[in-house]
Amino acid sequence: MKVYDTDPPTPERVKVGVAEYAVAEGESTLVTSGLGSCVGVALADPDAGVAGLAHAMLPSGNERAAAAATDGGADRPAGKYVDTAVPGLLSEMVAHGADPAGIEARLAGGSAMFDFSTADDGVGERNVAAAKAALAERDVPVVATDVGGDHGRSLTLDVATGSLSVRRAHGGTRTI
Known part of the structure; x- marks a missing residue:
């Protein structure tokens, strides 16, 4: 009988915080929680075994460009x-061996967490629209979404398969 003195290695679990993104390889998982109006990209x-996850808060930093210029960004x-x-995540994935032509996207979040009763789209809707536009501009197909509604979400991205597990605050888990 062979005795093992160490446990087999466990896949790495990489946490992605609000306003962050991360890239991982192999059997790892990327996780984020607390998506309300934020969008998870x-x-x-899967062929290269490389994936990335972003937890973006706002559609664009253009309105903050002047502030960024004065405070060094x-x-x-x-x-x-x-x-x-989106461009940062794509660039880092390619640096880790991803083929730009083989990258596919899944989006989650973009909820309407507050009712402001205005004619303008809410932040969640604008985040989703900005993500779709940024991905289309870079020829990255969006293959699945779980967006909108009025509830929060937590995400787990399986790097090896590219599948995204979406756990909803109001109950239920869906894999896209």
């Missing part, structure tokens, strides 16, 4: 805005 190249972390998170 999950990108994967301190208010513009790459994952905070969809318009910086």
Whole structure:
């Protein structure tokens, strides 16, 4: 009988915070929680075994450009805005061996967490629209979504398969 003195390695679990993104390889998982009006952008190249996850708060940092110029960009972390998170995530994935032509996207979040009763779209809707536009501009197909509604979500991205598990605050889990 063979005795093992160490446990087999467990897959790495990478936490992605609000206004952050991360890339992982192999058997890892990427996780984020607390998505309300924020949008989760999950990108994967299953053939290369590389995936990335962003938890973006706002569609664009353009309205903050003047502030960023005066404070050295301190208010513009790459994952905070969809318009910086998507290109940053794609660039980092390619640096880890992903083939740009093999990357596909899944989106989750973008809820209407507050009713402001205005004619303008809410932040959640604008985040989702910005993510779709940024991905289309870079020829990355969106293969599945779980967006909108009025509830929060937590996400788990399986790097090896590219599948995204979406756990909803009001109950239920869905894999897209």
